[in-house]
Amino acid sequence: MVVRKSDLPFGSEFSPSQIELAPVLELADEYGGDWRAFEKAVRETYFEGYNTSDSNKAKLANNTKLSMIAYGIIDRDANLTEFGRKLYEMRHNEEQLYVAMARHILLNLHGMNLIQCVKDIQAAGETVTLIKLRAWLDERGIHFPRGGKHPSIMRLWLEKAGILQPDSWDVNETRLQEVLGTSIKEFDILSIFTAEQRAYLKALTNIEGGTHLSNEIAKLATATYGVAFDEKNLPKQVLYPLQRAGYIKLERGTKSPGRGAKPFYVTITERFKADILGPLLEQIDTQVRSELRPLLRKSLDQILDELSAKETHIRGLALEALAFKLMHLIDLEYVGTRLRGSETGGAEVDLIFEGARLVYSRWQVQCKNTARVSLDDIAKEVGLTHFLKTNVIVIVTTGEIGTKARQYANKIMTDSNLCIVTIDGNDLAQIRSKPVAIVDVLNREARHAMTLKTLEI
DNA sequence: AATCGCGCGCAGTTGCCTAC
DNA sequence: GTAGGCAACTGCGCGCGATT
Structure with missing residues (x-):
């Protein structure tokens, strides 16, 4: 094992009560x-x-x-x-x-x-x-x-x-x-930004103030931090969110929108002094999954509210945070995210958790922010279990589970050793008012699975 | 010229003790 | 029971001079 260097500074015999x-x-x-x-x-x-x-x-x-x-x-x-x-x-x-x-x-x-x-x-x-x-x-x-x-x-x-x-x-x-000159709240806002947005801001802080062409900053950010931008969606993915949060000002490159629109002119606002913003962003970069932290601090209630946020990025994060919250309630440990909400317009996420209580188990959690879960959705998850080596599938939806989908889940449970847990909008409403209700929901699902898996000896 | 061994600087670990 | 001061120890890696 390689001894990992400390990220926090060594401080022995440098306490203000030991030395001056x-x-x-x-x-x-x-x-x-x-x-x-x-x-x-x-x-x-x-x-x-x-x-x-x-x-x-x-x-x-x-x-x-x-x-x-x-x-x-x-x-x-x-x-x-x-x-x-x-x-x-x-x-x-x-x-x-x-x-x-x-x-x-x-x-x-x-x-x-x-x-x-x-x-x-x-x-x-x-x-x-x-x-x-x-x-x-x-x-x-x-x-x-x-x-x-x-x-x-x-x-x-x-x-x-x-x-x-x-x-x-x-x-x-x-x-x-x-x-x-800043607060935890501001730091949280920065944490939620995507890697692209942070790299863009950092690039802006690196150059002298003033006004620049938006695409040139993107180039600079790519060259400096190796972050690739989707050039067609630079405004949507990076510029507008940063503007909305008050970090930059935008000005149209062309007067009348039409063919051959020029890039935006970007100016960094005085919201932060550059010498503070840069280090703060650097710090966030070292954090794993920094975007989720502020959300995880929110209550389940607030997270569910965020599911209908305007920005898809936020909706996607909220969905992920929802999976976190639910699985933490039953003491499972986060392993990784297979599919991010940001990639699906905030419509679905796939996360992996593990439980080491009594018996080892790996859980595959799919959260959907859509009206209906179909047979196909479940079939896709079942197909992944081999690859991901999971024994439990959890389907969480803000909408409902279709009848065909339920039947299919039952069939899979009867025929294999897989467990499929479904949590629908109604269940979520219950859990919202009383978080421990998740235990009831899981118990219900477990009983259900047990009846299906009765052994014929 | 290569490698060996040693000391040194450094970082981390462990345990004890006391104050709160 | 925890933090933090104090003490002592471990182990790694590097540089450097000695040795082959």
Whole structure:
């Protein structure tokens, strides 16, 4: 196994309660270029009085150095980095210093990802612990080593800037807005954007402000980030959504729409300063399935409402979130998405889940946002079971299941060891008012399957 | 010229302790 | 019971000089 590098900065012996920022910055300024001298100075300043061996005192100072490197304050030779120099210059103003540190953590060290994850945990009604943070962050593709206290040190620094309440993970949103000029809400909006939309925005932040031709930005985004755009649908898939969210302004290239329309003129709005928007987008890129996170925080009720959203992208996400919510209710683990809602105009998704309780099982969940599920729809899913090695098919629809479709499902269940669970619009309405109703629905389906599968011995 | 071995720097792991 | 400070340990990989 390859040891994976931590996504969050190493922070041992860099806690604001162990060292003080201004003095270590001064030490780095004084001994920069000679890390041995720097470590020695740190050791003498902070760890000499410790009741431990000399080698361990050295190790503690060494950890301080490593942490400062991880936080981007100094380089390998203990020279102040550009950011470190900036901090150094403001070292006499404690308030300013802590704010700069917090901004750096939030923008460049996955701070916003951390905060968003904390919000998710809290929204789920659970308390934030290091163990839970590791699990939830890991699920998002953000890793820190087991037993590590990386988030704790980040928390302590953010607390110094007033962004987190003392000794807690409660976010002071007003302060966050003040320090960063943005909010969790904004970050959520960015998270929901598609990879194409984010790449487009990033490309826009990379060039000087002003007005540009929309297709040239698309080219730039492709060249820089390797994201392919559907050129025919650039406005529909990228430009309009970004405009609606207030990030760009659009102007028609040609006065009267007609033949040979020119591309749009695009201008980035002042909604964000480019120096903030870029890092935030970069951070979101490291997250796995970032688009789903904000939706998953919503209630089942709200998700069902989103199913009738105007934008197909949102409808597709809501459908996926619905599958997540339902399957999480019965403690199944997400494995992957086979077919995205965004590819089907928000009409259907296919997700795979696994359950490891008592017996291992793999579930194939198909969610449909259409009036009717037909025999063909189920037949298609059955055909996939071989390929996907699933034992359970779940068909969720906001509409109804056709009679022929039901009969077909029954036949398959009688003849094979497959289980087909159907949840229709009526069931969803029940689950909406009372989420545990899903257990009733599943029990009903299980009984149904059992009667069909009676063995004749 | 190739490779070997060693020390070193680094990152992670584990466990203990105390304060809250 | 958890966080976080403190301590000690493990293991990896790289660079470098010694060795073949």
